[in-house]
Amino acid sequence: MALLPIITKENELLREVSKPVDRVTKKRKKLIKDMLETMYQADGIGLAAPQVGVLERIIVVDIGEGPFALINPSINKKEGEEIAVEGCLSVPGESGYVKRAERVVVEGIDENNKPVRIEAEGLLARCLQHEIDHLDGVLFIDKLV
Ligand code: ZN
Numbered sequence: 001m002a003l004l005p006i007i008t009k010e011n012e013l014l015r016e017v018s019k020p021v022d023r024v025t026k027k028r029k030k031l032i033k034d035m036l037e038t039m040y041q042a043d044g045i046g047l048a049a050p051q052v053g054v055l056e057r058i059i060v061v062d063i064g065e066g067p068f069a070l071i072n073p074s075i076n077k078k079e080g081e082e083i084a085v086e087g088c089l090s091v092p093g094e095s096g097y098v099k100r101a102e103r104v105v106v107e108g109i110d111e112n113n114k115p116v117r118i119e120a121e122g123l124l125a126r127c128l129q130h131e132i133d134h135l136d137g138v139l140f141i142d143k144l145v
Contacts, residue, residue: 003034003041003051004048005053008091012072017024018056018135020056020072032047032058032060032069046127046130048134049135057072060107061131063127071108072108073132074132078136079103080103087140091141095139096141097145098143098144100125100126100129100130101125102121103119103120105120
């Protein structure tokens with residue numbers, strides 16, 4: 001495993017729309033492991049591939065309930081609204097209130113190319129929405145309330 005440099009908001013790669021992944025290869029599995037290590041090292045609860053300069057639709061998450069990766073995630077259902085404070089490893093030193101859906105259903109594939117469906121609420125729902133935004137070039141500072 002290896003630590004990857006996390007790019008910050010001045011880097012315009014963070015504003016690009018990332019490409020769907022056709023298949024999780026060995027190389028991408030290694031990327032996922034490295035992303036998780038990088039996230040833990042930086043004390044984060046989520047990390048999206050564009051934050052390490054890779055414009056592919058891959059995110060990793062661990063809100064304290066164990067790590068997982070999600071590839072080509074899409075939000076297929078949103079319910080409720082909740083305003084809470086967010087920060088971002090690519091926006092160091094800043095935080096602010098963002099309105100998100102309170103509950104989401106997210107579908108994608110896992111690191112073994114198996115379809116997954118996650119019903120999330122609260123912090124996990126917020127984290128997933130934040131990371132999926134990264135795949136579309138959106139940062140939380142665009143959404144401050
Ligand atoms: Zn972020």
